[in-house]
Amino acid sequence: MEKLSMVTSLLCAITVAVLAVAVVGGEAAVVEHTFVVHEMNATHLCNTTKIYVVNGQFPGPTVDVTEGDTVVVHVINKLPFGLTIHWHGVRQMRSCWADGAGFVTECPIPPGNEHTYRFNVTGQVGTLWWHAHVTCLRATINGAFIVRPRDGKYPFPTPAKDVPIIIGEWWELDLIELDRRMMDGNFDDNPLSATINGKLGDLSNCSRMVEESFILDVKHGESYLLRVINTALFSEYYFRVAGHTFTVVGADGNYLTPFKTDMVTVAPGEAIDVIMVADAPPAHYHMIALANQPPEPDPQIPVFTSRGLVRYAGATANNNGLPVPMPIMPNQHNTMPSYYFHANLTGLAHPERHRVPMHVDERLFVTLGLGSICRGQNTTCKRRRSPETIVVATMNNVSFAHPKTTALLERYYDGTSKGVYTEDFPIRPPRPFNYTNRDLIPPGPLEEALEPTFKATKLKRFKYNTSVEIIFQSTTLMQSDSNPMHLHGYDVFLLAQGLGNFNAKRDVRKFNYHNPQLRNTVQVPRGGWAAIRFVTDNPGMWYLHCHFEFHIIMGMATAFIVEDGPTPETSLPPPPPEFKRCGNNGLSQP
Template sequence: MAAAASMVFFLAVALAAASNSDAALVEHTFVVSQVKLNRLCNDTLMTVVNGQFPGPAIEITEGDSVAVHIVNMSPYGLTIHWHGVLVQMNCWADGAGMITQCPIQPNNNFTYRFDVVGQEGTLWWHAHVASLRASIHGALIIRPRASLYPFPRPDKEIPIIIGEWWEMDLVQLDRRLRNGLLFDMPSAATINGKPGDLYNCSGAIKETNILSIEHGKKYLLRIVNAVLNSEYYLKIAGHKFTVVGADANYVKPYTTDVIAIAPGQTVDALLVASDAHNPGGRYYMVAKANQPPKPAIQISRFISRATVQYNNNGPESKQDDEEADPVTAPEMPDEHDQITSFYFHGNLTSLQLPHPVPVNVDERLFFALDSGSFCDEGGSLPCVKTTNMTIHRFRNMVGTINNISFQLPATTPLLQAHYYNKVSSIDTLRDMPDRAPRMFYFSETIEPTSKATSVRRLPYNATVEIVFQSPLLGDTFANPMHLHGYNFFVLAQGFGMYRPERDVKRYNLVDPPVRNTVQVPIFGWAAVRFVANNPGVWFLHCHYGHHSSSGMATTFLVENGPTLDMSLPPPPEDLPACSENYNTRLAYE
């Protein structure tokens, strides 16, 4: 009966889409500039879009076309990435700096044009040069045609963007990360751009988020983790969520009192305002950073909170009332609790797959996610050598995949080099191997590594399976791995070393969650599968800023199919050209 009901619903959606097939063109103008914003009682010079932090939301209906006009008035070259948008047959619009295009130079303009087809839910957009995504980002909301949701229609939708407040220059931060100089910290966590009342300073008026809700109504929270460095736990005291979507893919409704969301991920969750016993009550919504245990570097207490206020008797009537009821706070998971994250991600299953999980695998890849070290002979921290035997005391620690630290090409974006058959001219080019050259050490020692522009070629329509393995020892992190231009089937996850003879039996080939960013557990692994049917050059990277900037990344070069409509089209005529002098040439997120 449930399967029949589901089929009837999706048939209704298809018929509604057919009867409302007049897709719209949604246009935005993003002016990128530097403005002074005040948080934590200080004026901080921030690079933002339209003077806003977070930036403006893009709201569209499935099937619409989008045109975003970028006016770069900042001092930095930059690109904008449409995180999770599949941009089918349109790799040129992906917005990955020096992968698909050169950065848009200061005092220059560029228009991104793409269609959004077959996707519904919450995604986001962000800068994809240097660490500028920490301040240049916003929600991208895709609604179904005829407003037909596969869950009770909400009375209101509320974006919740978890972010960080940095009081340092983000391009300088990226240079430090790129060279393996860790570890700088943000000054605060934020919800919708505000640190919340935990960060009050003397003499300043409290600035926090007040979310006004009414008893009995349903709210769709569109949650985005836009931070550089941490997975977050999100809770609202006295309330539960029903998770209905993740990374713009519907999931079977899952009820929980805590949401785990890694950098790059989005979660759609229904909140029912059901506090019948205290209709005027106030409750904290708390976002708390999850972090690895020692000996990993520990961040200071990193929490932001907003107030959820029942307002049946008038809007925000108790916000400044000193005699108002106290705000109830939730009991949060421990900051080192990794099990809650593991079970949250593992409990998600797909409501309906875009197509069946492919059974026959053409390419099997084992990607060891780790740290390596390199000797910077010309840098400020050179190698140390002895006379009896050469000893390299590597001072710079970088992220790696299969012991290769990714380096962006210096002058020509990979996609352009591929389109014009000049990939072989990139001096730093190197093939990404199937697996690590030395297996099973994973941070027992910090191995010497090399920097290279690693590329893995994939035939058109090949089924690819990747097992991501996080380090098992030492100073380590979980790893949110994001692939541009594709969604993954997330087949399984586990702790310890992946062993195919044991773990393949655990694969969910029936209703696995479909995501663009998979959280690879700390001290563990995750197995994913996708079909390489979108030609172009696609970036795969960890979405932690200190990992991606220092090289935990690679690229997939997906070849053309047999027909013209399965082949990469020519670049737009106004694609930005590279400059010899732009100061973020070698930087990405």
């Protein structure tokens, strides 16, 4: 591993530099960070593994800002391959160039090079996050992005402390090799453990060496804002603390109507804010993060669990000689708690933003599933997961072909898109079928007729200020996973979710126009659907994809082009001075 220079080491130690460049009234500042991305070795479960991190931290440094601030992040890439950093959930109003979606808004930062991201954070309060957006690197290159209210006031009692709870995974397999395998249609590789704030927890051990647990120290009677973020590549997680309940107050940088629960469900890409009051007798209490998964005949994965500890001030080191309580968790194959958790969330009214468009200019019905393509140049091949095919992921039976040498936004802005992409993403599937028929899951044979598909870079263009409705329909084609769908550059109104096949005559009556959630990541339930609406008020090129990493790498993605509006204030500005265009820039990809 390359040793960091003295200057770089200093940058690693000083993770945050806040330039208090106040404007009138002291309402905003420039918050500046330096992210040095590098390799380092970490030892877990009796093995030393090379991982990729920012400033020597896993998870990476927290970006902590106040609504209205300008964020400046200098990224120094010391990896032997390119990467970008995506600011997950930041709206990037008229700053699409800073979105950080690899090969969509920019080409990756080449090895040994630097890049500066600069953007404002307006109209959002709560928890977002940041992560690498090339290959599987986000498994370890990630961190919290906290936006605090400008007036310092919350619509709930101010907590004594807020704590990021970053749920992730520990991979022993090199993440670049993992990416190569998934590109080849292989999703049989698995992490070794779940993690909470980078800790595997004391349920994981090797040769009697127990792994370290994340510990949350609390004082009796005080309340804590837990910012629960799922950075995992593969799994949705259940999160619980023995002897305690939560009040859900926000998600994805937006407030929610307070909702009491004893368990949080968080899908990859989601950020859920909850208040936990330390009102149990002072002692020790276990917290658990448990990955859920569909039952057979879906492909099965091991049980992934991380265990942490809530430790009260005044409790003895041995918990007064008593066993530490464990929370009772759902069966890992029971995905219904996820459905009910998400269905119970509603938005907290915000007059400036919670105005659901009541008319619809364009409607899309998008099916989400798997398919297959023939290997090599073959035009015919044996299906049903045979060695002759590559399994891919699809939207409306199209598997997205990601560019490898250019960025879509550049080509769109320059008017040089010919041969790079087409603007004919299908607004409905090519043929209807019973989308949630369990018999479509292998061993088949019903899926054989539906799985043939193709790779293409198909985009969808919208005029500025278009009201768009999308029905996402999860399918059981070759597997029955849920699908956490993330749209860059936008928050969307989640009007309703349901199980089974969407039926317009029946299900439109369920739409919530009064106080729907405003989300950037929508969990489309397993064997079900989700309905969203949004208005195209942010010009640029915006990536839409599932946040399961194997789904995105295998093609469950597209991009939306939003045209300029009628004025300079409603148009995408030129690339900023710090933006580095694609081309002869030493780009090197794994």
